[in-house]
Amino acid sequence: MPASPRTARAINDRLALRLLHEHGPLTAGRLKQLTGLSRPTVADLVERLAAAGLIEVVGESGEQRRGPNARLYGLVAGLAHLAALDVRTEGVTVLVADLLGEVLAEASVPIVGGTGTGPAVEQAVTLVERTAKEAGVDRLHTLAIGAPGLIDPATGELRDSSGLPEWHRRLVAALQERLPARVIVENETNLAALAERRDGAAREHDTFVLLWLGHGTGAAVVLDGALRRGASGGTGEIGFLPVPGTGGLPSARDCEGGFHALAGAAGVIRLAERYGVTAPSAEPGEHAALLVRAGIAGGAEDFLDALAERVAIGVSSVVAVLDPGCVVLGGEVGRAGGEELAGRVAERLAGMSPLPTRVRVGELGGGAVLRGALLTARDAVQESVFAARLG
Template sequence: MPASPSTARALNDRLALRLLQQEGPLTAGQLKQLTGLSRPSVADLVERLAAGGLIGVVGESGEQRRGPNARLYGIVADRAHLAALDVRTEGVTVVVADLLGSVLAEASVPIADETDTGPAVEQAVALVERTAKEAGVERLHTVGVGAPGLIDPATGELRDSTGLPAWHRHLAAALQERLAAHVVVENETNLAALAEQRDGAARDRDTFVLLWLGHGIGAAVVLDGVLRRGASGGTGEIGFLPVPGTGGLPSATDCEGGFHSLAGAAAIAELARRYGVVAPLAPQEPHAATLVREAVSRTSGPASGPAPGRASGPAYGADPVAASASASASASASEFLDVLADRVALGAASVIAVLDPGCVVLAGEVGRAGGEVLAARVRDRLGRMTPLPTEVRAGALGGGAVLRGALLVARDGAQDELFAPPEK
């Protein structure tokens, strides 16, 4: 049955708004070309959207830069404001942005382990309020929250998870009550996958698995362009995956003995110690990521060996002891990365055998620190472990992927509501 005139208008409006979001400001002529609509239809939708306060003239285009045909239309960015939160066990980071996702303010607050639930929630909510005030925002329309743990697919709420602070589960309700905003909560790894697909390493993939390597370990599954959460919201809880080499098995309440024990941050730090890889603590990332970055830097120096036309042996004035120590450190760092790649490939191969995603993205702080050096090692091992062809890519967004994903979810939710056709 053909769509009614009102439904057709609503669909055309949403199409135009999505194009303006993706392509930036456009003229009426460009909208006509991209939508395939007639000139009168485009004129009508521009008038409707402008009257609704959703779009406005933001400039002019063309050589003459004058007249109606030169007007550039863009989404009214301050029609609604958004916030995104990255909730970790040790604190919260928040950004406040406009409807187009442009960041207006950003802040963080640490929350100590011993902080009670009430004070911890108050610290997080107050941070959002202060950041919004700093951005000059009076009211937030939508708040996206990324947090560790399982999201109940029926209620959209964070489920009780052993080992995670209790204040995590109370934060969404407190935000909704204090801010009178729509609050969307999503698992942090799932948000990272959405961000890497939209803006990062998986932009050209509609089917892939993201392997998160950070403080903890997890996976996100995107199949045919859709994020898959599973019957209980637990798709990607790869830390519980039973694997050889851990000396035990995970339990229903503890992933110790699972894949987490091989590739989690503590396991990586212990592996680095075993191979003599050391690095100073960095406040902005897990120490495991700093160690991996140090190992990569040691293996990526200038190639060894005599210069062309010279006999082998120590160069004039060179310190043979220092050269030997440097070569030894480089070899140890390479061995560390080899063993780490063995471990990562073990978990990735299990996922590939079940899902055949064709692409694995090594994300999170450790994945980004390892970069192409670690990705290449994992790729090589998977090529020998599975007959299923699989690309391995280094994540492009690192730890910032969670916050970026939370902002994308908030923006999409706000736009869906604001761009929705009016009810009859």
């Protein structure tokens, strides 16, 4: 059954808005080429979107061309604004952007250990308010927050997680109370995976796993283009995976007997000590990363091989269950190991699994979580604004 005129218009409108977002300002003629629609249909579409306040004339195409056919149409970027937050145990980074995801302001605040829950929450909320003001934004439509720990898929709330400060859980409620904005919370590894799929190492893959190697360990699973969170939000809690070499088994509240003990920051630091690799002291995740960099720079082959064997144990388990075809190494340690570590892991994986799997390094570095939060907020804002304006 053919679509009704109203449905057809809605489909065409969304297609045009998507193309304007992906390609930037376009003429009506270029929209006709990209959509395959007739000239009258495109003309009606442009008029309808302009009347809805979603697009506007932003210039003309070509110095020699003048008139209606040369007008460049673009999305109205200032229709709504968003904020993206990367929440870590040691601080918060926030950016404020427009409807197109163009960053207008960015700032960070450290939250030192020992800071009380109330003062820590106040620092973070004040940072968001101040950054929005610096961007010239009076009202934020949506905030997307990337944080470590489990996110309840039913409520979207950050669940109790051992080792995380209490202010993490209190922050969401405080933001909702102080700001008239929608708040979305997502696990940091999941956001990094979304960013790597859009703009980074997994651009060519609809199915892949991002393995986070940092202070802790985690994995984000993307299957057939969809992020998988699991029944309780725990998909990818690879730190609890029972593996050989830990001398014990993980418990419901302690992953020290699992993969975390091998590849988490503390395990990497102990491994480096065993092989005599040293680096300046820092926060656990960064210290482990510095040790890996020192091992590469100093040619500590035995240390790097041992680390690759540990990582390959976790990767092989994931590959055996999911067959993702691609594993992206992220987090501080994954980034520090770079191609040197990825190559060693791939070599060992090839000897452990019959399933062909590419091992790649994340391309977005330390900004992957914030980029994923930005993309998540931008998509949510556009969906809401377009739906409200088009009806």
